[in-house]
Amino acid sequence: MRILDRVAELRAEGRDVVSLCAGEPSGGAPAAVHERAIRVHADREPLGYTPALGIRALREALAGHYARWYGLALDAPEVAITTGSSGAFLLAFLSAFEHGDRVALARPGYPAYRNILRSLGCKVVELDCGPEVRFQPTPEQLDAAVAEGGPIAGLVIASPANPTGTMISRDELEALTAWCHANDVRLISDEIYHGIAYPEDPSAPGARGTSAWELDRSAIVVSSFSKYWGMTGFRLGWMLVPDGLRPRVDALAGNLALCPPAPAQLAAVAAFTGESYAEAETRVEEFAASRALLLSRIDVLGWGTVAPADGAFYVYADIAPRLGAHPDSSAWCAALLEEEGVAIVPGADFDAVAGRTFVRLSLAAGPAAVAEAIDRILRFQSRL
Numbered sequence: 526m527r528i529l530d531r532v533a534e535l536r537a538e539g540r541d542v543v544s545l546c547a548g549e550p551s552g553g554a555p556a557a558v559h560e561r562a563i564r565v566h567a568d569r570e571p572l573g574y575t576p577a578l579g580i581r582a583l584r585e586a587l588a589g590h591y592a593r594w595y596g597l598a599l600d601a602p603e604v605a606i607t608t609g610s611s612g613a614f615l616l617a618f619l620s621a622f623e624h625g626d627r628v629a630l631a632r633p634g635y636p637a638y639r640n641i642l643r644s645l646g647c648k649v650v651e652l653d654c655g656p657e658v659r660f661q662p663t664p665e666q667l668d669a670a671v672a673e674g675g676p677i678a679g680l681v682i683a684s685p686a687n688p689t690g691t692m693i694s695r696d697e698l699e700a701l702t703a704w705c706h707a708n709d710v711r712l713i714s715d716e717i718y719h720g721i722a723y724p725e726d727p728s729a730p731g732a733r734g735t736s737a738w739e740l741d742r743s744a745i746v747v748s749s750f751s752k753y754w755g756m757t758g759f760r761l762g763w764m765l766v767p768d769g770l771r772p773r774v775d776a777l778a779g780n781l782a783l784c785p786p787a788p789a790q791l792a793a794v795a796a797f798t799g800e801s802y803a804e805a806e807t808r809v810e811e812f813a814a815s816r817a818l819l820l821s822r823i824d825v826l827g828w829g830t831v832a833p834a835d836g837a838f839y840v841y842a843d844i845a846p847r848l849g850a851h852p853d854s855s856a857w858c859a860a861l862l863e864e865e866g867v868a869i870v871p872g873a874d875f876d877a878v879a880g881r882t883f884v885r886l887s888l889a890a891g892p893a894a895v896a897e898a899i900d901r902i903l904r905f906q907s908r909l
Contacts, residue, residue, distance in 0.1 A: 528858070532868045543898045545886045546868040548687060548838070550755035551894075552808050554792075555801035558756065562792035572787045577779035579606025579763075580790050586797045587763055594719075595736050603765055605774055608785045610717050610749035610762035614641055615781065617745045617764060618679075620773040621711045622647050626678035629670055631662045633841065633876035633883070635687045635715070650677060655879065660689040660832050660841075661697065664704040671708070680705055683715035684734055685722060685836030688875045688885035692722065692835035695735045702741040712737060712744040717762075720753035720805065722836035723813055734836065736765075743767050752837070753805050754796050759789040812838040815888035815895045822899050827906070829882075838888040841872070845882040849909025853881040865901040 528546050535542050553559075565572070578584070584601035591597040607613040614637065622628060624646035630638050632651040639649045652666045662682065671677055682701065684693035693701070705712045714737035724732040737744040746765035750756040766774050778784075795801060819840050823831055829843035844854055851857040855871040862868050872883025888895060 528862070528868050528870060531862060535862070535866065540866050542862070542866040542868060543890070543894050543901065544868040545888070545890060545895065545898050546870055548752070548887050548889060549757050550752065550808055550812075550838070550889045551891055552755050552804075552811075554756045554759065555754060555796060555798075555804040557795040557798050557801045558754070558759075558792050561795040562788060565788050565791045570791065575784040575787050575790060577784050578775055579604070579785055580787075582794050583790050586794050590797055591736070591738075591765075594733055595739055597736065597738060599738075599765070602771070605764040605766050605771075605778065606785045606790060607762045607764060607778070608782045609760045610715075610747055610751065611637065611641075612778075612782060612785070613747040613749075613762045613764045614638065614713075616774050616777050617713050617747060618642055618645055618647065619777050620770045621713070621745060622678055627674060627676065628679040628681065629662065629667060629677050630681040631660065631683070631686070632878065633660065633688055633872065633880055634681075635683060636874055638681050638715075647678075650674065651878075653878070656830050656832070660686065660691045661693050662701070663697075664700050667704055667708075667710075677708070677710050679711045679713060681713045681715065682737075683717075685718040686715075687718070687837060688839050688870070688872070689832035689841040690834040690837040690839045691832055692734060695731050698735050698737065699740055702737065702744065706741065706743070712741065714744055714746050715748075716746055717749045718752050718837040719748065721809055721812060721838060723816060723834070738765050743769075745770070750793055750796060753809075754801065755805070755808060756789075756793065756796070759793065760786055761789050761793050811891055812888050814892045815890075816840070818892055818895050819886065819888065819899065826899070826902065840886045840888065841875075841883060842886070843883050847906050847909065848882065849906075851909075854884050855881075858884060861902065861905050865905045867898045867901045867905070869898075 532542050532544050584604040587604045588599040591599050627648045629650040631654040642649050650670050652662045654660045719734035749762040832841040858871045870885045872880030
């Protein structure tokens with residue numbers, strides 16, 4: 526967010542800045558969602574409090590989405606609408622864990638997981654997930670964490686993951702869910718980037734991502750309208766909530782936020798039209814073009830290890846061979862922004878131990894922006 530603030534300052538000064546920083550699709554929400562939002566206000570629909578876990582129509586629409594994508598039969602009460610996925614993680618962690626519980630997650634990973642957990646008094650167990658395990662946790666790592674520090678209450682996974690874009694295969698997810706079941710560990714599955722994937726066979730089962738609820742309904746699934754549908758500012762996420770946790774989640778939601786934003790909920794029902802799905806798929810094709818462009822020029826950039834970019838819209842790469850005189854990627858990124866007007870994120874944001882030479886590039890700005898950024902990065906590197 527500090528980088529985004531600096532981008533805004535530079536643009537206010539008249540600088541041309543290419544931002545590959547934020548995980549925010551540039552196309553925005555589907556047209557049908559915008560049209561529904563306009564009608565909500567034009568028709569002066571009542572916009573008071575909704576039920577704490579969301580309006581029935583949206584929960585039913587999401588149940589239909591799970592039938593469409595995963596072949597899962599859900600009842601609307603199993604779906605909880607939240608104020609963004611951030612609200613879902615807060616509700617998930619509060620409902621599932623107690624102060625002092627040990628919760629495991631992959632490093633590198635989305636920093637909000639550990640920050641929210643620590644703010645709630647949980648003990649974060651970071652699993653060192655490097656290239657040798659495709660940046661995703663394994664049952665063997667979990668066994669080692671238990672042997673070293675004692676029982677674990679929870680495991681947070683993400684597939685596709687931020688910042689790496691790596692995905693957990695169905696077989697790997699089966700192994701992780703089996704380990705959690707055998708060790709009485711609550712699994713929390715971040716599926717926010719489902720639908721944004723680049724499989725060799727798009728028609729293959731699990732091509733969009735395998736949901737944890739296909740394997741174990743004691744898991745908590747977290748997702749969002751922000752990525753596949755590009756609805757970041759609508760601030761809507763959701764959870765699939767196991768039976769035993771539903772009363773807690775309902776009570777907590779009413780106390781923390783009363784309800785998710787009413788206008789956003791009413792508009793979001795239109796995300797499940799055929800036209801909206803088609804728009805979202807067009808955006809995924811644009812992400813794929815940006816990904817292919819960047820990966821085709823990795824050798825020219827002269828970087829080191831690149832995480833397998835299976836999904837999402839990120840490339841996570843080791844720039845150690847091109848650091849020059851800069852001590853780490855944070856300094857390198859700062860210099861790149863000031864000198865060439867390209868904003869990318871240093872890896873230390875995602876991995877405080879091994880991320881000092883990594884960077885994350887977001888492909889969400891589109892192929893033209895990615896192409897321009899590559900040219901500027903090459904010019905910057907030529908001076909190092």
